[in-house]
Amino acid sequence: MRIISGSRKGRKLVDWEDAGIRPMRDFVRSALYNIISDLVPDARFLDLFAGTGSVGLEALSRGARECAFVDSSPEACAIVRRNLDRLGLIPKAQVIQADYQDGIARLARRGRRFDLVFVGPPYGRGLAARALALLGVGEIVAKGAIVATEVYKKEELAPAYGGLTRIDSRTYGDNTLHFYEMGAKG
Helix, strand or coil, rough: EEECCCCCCEEECCCHCCCCCCCCCCCHHHHHHHHHHCCCCCCEEEEEEECCCCCHHHHHHHHCEEEEEEEEHHHHHHHHHHHHHHHHCCCEEEEECCCCCHHHHHHHHCCCCCCEEEEEECCCCCCCHHHHHHHHHCCCCEEEEHHHEEECCCCCCCCCCCCCEEEEEEEECCCEEEEEECCCCC
16 A cells, blocks of 8 residues: 555555555545645545544645544554654644544544545445544644545435535445535534
8 A cells, every 4th residue: 555646655555464454545535635636735634543544644744734543553653653654744734533422522522624535434334423422522633624435335414414415425446435514613
């Protein structure tokens, strides 16, 4: 797995295969960034359910101002930290080992707000909808921000969660990317 574009283009990420993590497929990550690329420069980015961190690392490579990575797995957080170190991106990042609920709560207590959020939970547990509901409250998602989520194509998500309204959905193989925009509550 490599960084697709930006200042770290072509750089290889650390091996993750023994950690039991399902990283985003490169072609889906590429499709995501084809859609949001104009929004990334100078954005405050949140990679929720970060796994290997490939989505947030790609954002930093493409010019995001900063990225917070949240994952409950100590192994995943260690991989993200190693990738940040390998790519020289530690000063622009924060890694939080917590489940999505605690991670969102911690960021809210710190007054953090994000312009772009990626939600990439394990499939089949209903976690995307629950995370979107928390994000839709607007405590950490700025007005006008985009929240993207990747789910299994048969997983249904609501057209809105609090202040978040779905603006687009696209399917790539077994994966569907849903895009939500934060309205007045952000």
